[in-house]
Amino acid sequence: MFVSDALGVNELDHLTIGGADAVELAGTYGTPLYVMDEDLIRKNARAFRGSVERHYGGKGHVAFASKAFCCKEICRIMQEEGLWLDVVSGGELYTALAAGFPAEHIFFHGNNKSVEELAEALDKNVGRIVVDHFFEMELLSQLAQAAGKTVDIQMRIKPGVEAHTHKFIQTGQIDSKFGFALETGEALEGIRTALSLPNLRLRGLHCHIGSQIFEITSFTVAARVMLGLAAQAKSELDWTMEELNLGGGFGIKYLTEHSHAPYEDFMEAVSRTIGDTCRQMNLPLPCIIIEPGRSIVGSAGITLYQIGAIKEIPGIRTYLSVDGGMADNPRYALYQSEYEMLLAGRATAPKTGAYTVAGRCCESGDLLGKEIPLPKPRVGEVLAVLATGAYNYSMASNYNRLPKPAVVMVRDGKARVVVRRETYEDVASHDV
Numbered sequence: 041m042f043v044s045d046a047l048g049v050n051e052l053d054h055l056t057i058g059g060a061d062a063v064e065l066a067g068t069y070g071t072p073l074y075v076m077d078e079d080l081i082r083k084n085a086r087a088f089r090g091s092v093e094r095h096y097g098g099k100g101h102v103a104f105a106s107k108a109f110c111c112k113e114i115c116r117i118m119q120e121e122g123l124w125l126d127v128v129s130g131g132e133l134y135t136a137l138a139a140g141f142p143a144e145h146i147f148f149h150g151n152n153k154s155v156e157e158l159a160e161a162l163d164k165n166v167g168r169i170v171v172d173h174f175f176e177m178e179l180l181s182q183l184a185q186a187a188g189k190t191v192d193i194q195m196r197i198k199p200g201v202e203a204h205t206h207k208f209i210q211t212g213q214i215d216s217k218f219g220f221a222l223e224t225g226e227a228l229e230g231i232r233t234a235l236s237l238p239n240l241r242l243r244g245l246h247c248h249i250g251s252q253i254f255e256i257t258s259f260t261v262a263a264r265v266m267l268g269l270a271a272q273a274k275s276e277l278d279w280t281m282e283e284l285n286l287g288g289g290f291g292i293k294y295l296t297e298h299s300h301a302p303y304e305d306f307m308e309a310v311s312r313t314i315g316d317t318c319r320q321m322n323l324p325l326p327c328i329i330i331e332p333g334r335s336i337v338g339s340a341g342i343t344l345y346q347i348g349a350i351k352e353i354p355g356i357r358t359y360l361s362v363d364g365g366m367a368d369n370p371r372y373a374l375y376q377s378e379y380e381m382l383l384a385g386r387a388t389a390p391k392t393g394a395y396t397v398a399g400r401c402c403e404s405g406d407l408l409g410k411e412i413p414l415p416k417p418r419v420g421e422v423l424a425v426l427a428t429g430a431y432n433y434s435m436a437s438n439y440n441r442l443p444k445p446a447v448v449m450v451r452d453g454k455a456r457v458v459v460r461r462e463t464y465e466d467v468a469s470h471d472v
């Protein structure tokens with residue numbers, strides 16, 4: 041009935057998430073409010089982990105891409121579920137370590153890590169640093185020498201695979217700010233350099249071909265391309281790739297008409313491709329790493345807003361304003377991302393009209409969606425935007441000095457705050 045398994049309807053016709061009444065949650069914790077279903081997050085994490093066990097003999101790791109949703113509690117949950125973590129900044133690294141996440145299970149990504157971030161990663165013995173370019177490689181080698189350590193690295197490669205997704209989130213092609221290009225020979229040159237620099241131990245290669253991808257073939261093609269590079273490096277540089285990191289990017293259902301293959305099928309196809317290709321190319325089977333973010337948390341979250349002004353412009357459209365917007369969910373403004381919405385207090389009421397949902401920022405582009413089918417809304421009702429668990433809280437800003445909403449985690453119908461709502465004092469706390 042809904043885009044996510046986390047959702048249901050109770051006898052009051054109220055939307056439920058993780059068994060809790062969404063209208064009650066909005067009343068108790070205020071709006072805007074992010075709500076996450078913990079069981080669905082855990083189920084998704086286990087599905088990915090289980091698929092590596094079943095299809096790849098357990099020779100691999102699933103690292104949750106914390107950029108999708110980063111707070112201490114999600115790090116604890118991922119650790120409990122046996123996942124590793126992908127971080128992309130000193131802030132994400134700090135959060136993971138502060139939550140007690142083991143440093144050796146962390147991959148540190150980023151196209152422009154600072155000296156301080158690299159030094160911190162070295163100091164804390166982060167599991168792998170995923171090196172993005174020559175400059176970083178040399179810098180890391182120098183820092184590792186100064187620290188008297190040898191650091192395990194992977195190299196980010198642009199495999200030139202076109203993923204079927206929005207162009208802003210394609211990252212595997214040559215015109216991308218991330219990684220070493222394959223076509224130009226830069227990737228092989230990068231491997232040569234990594235092998236020549238002191239205090240670096242090149243463990244494997246990484247690629248991330250994009251996000252919100254439904255086509256399993258995009259990943260199998262990328263895997264073959266990466267193994268081709270590994271075979272070339274083996275014959276020309278006598279280097280054996282121990283680890284193949286295929287990144288994340290698995291699509292989720294934002295709209296009823298979306299559908300994706302079970303994540304299990306992805307691992308089955310990729311495992312078969314890697315096995316066959318390694319045999320053909322006479323390569324040892326690498327340890328596989330995948331880095332799902334959106335697909336673990338996206339469908340598990342909703343955002344609740346209170347409806348304020350409803351402005352009908354005859355013959356044009358009706359604007360329905362809510363008490364949040366681009367500051368808590370910039371994805372429509374960034375990529376015109378589509379979401380399904382409903383009135384949390386009349387979850388199954390017929391959708392008789394179409395409304396443009398506007399945020400409260402001083403920006404015409406501050407919309408959450410255009411022409412959204414809804415029952416005729418009333419001021420004060422709770423609007424639920426569905427499938428907002430990924431890249432919403434983590435992309436939130438304080439534009440217009442709006443405090444960031446709280447995040448509530450629900451399990452077995454019981455809710456707990458995992459990120460408290462910001463106050464005006466929080467927002468102004470760094471002003472001097």
Ligand SMILES: Cc1ncc(COP(=O)(O)O)c(C=O)c1O
Binds near residue numbers: 105251290332430
């Ligand atoms: C290196 C890397 N790994 C994993 C991810 C997670 O992608 P997704 O949330 O689409 O699974 C990203 C997203 O940008 C990424 O850049």
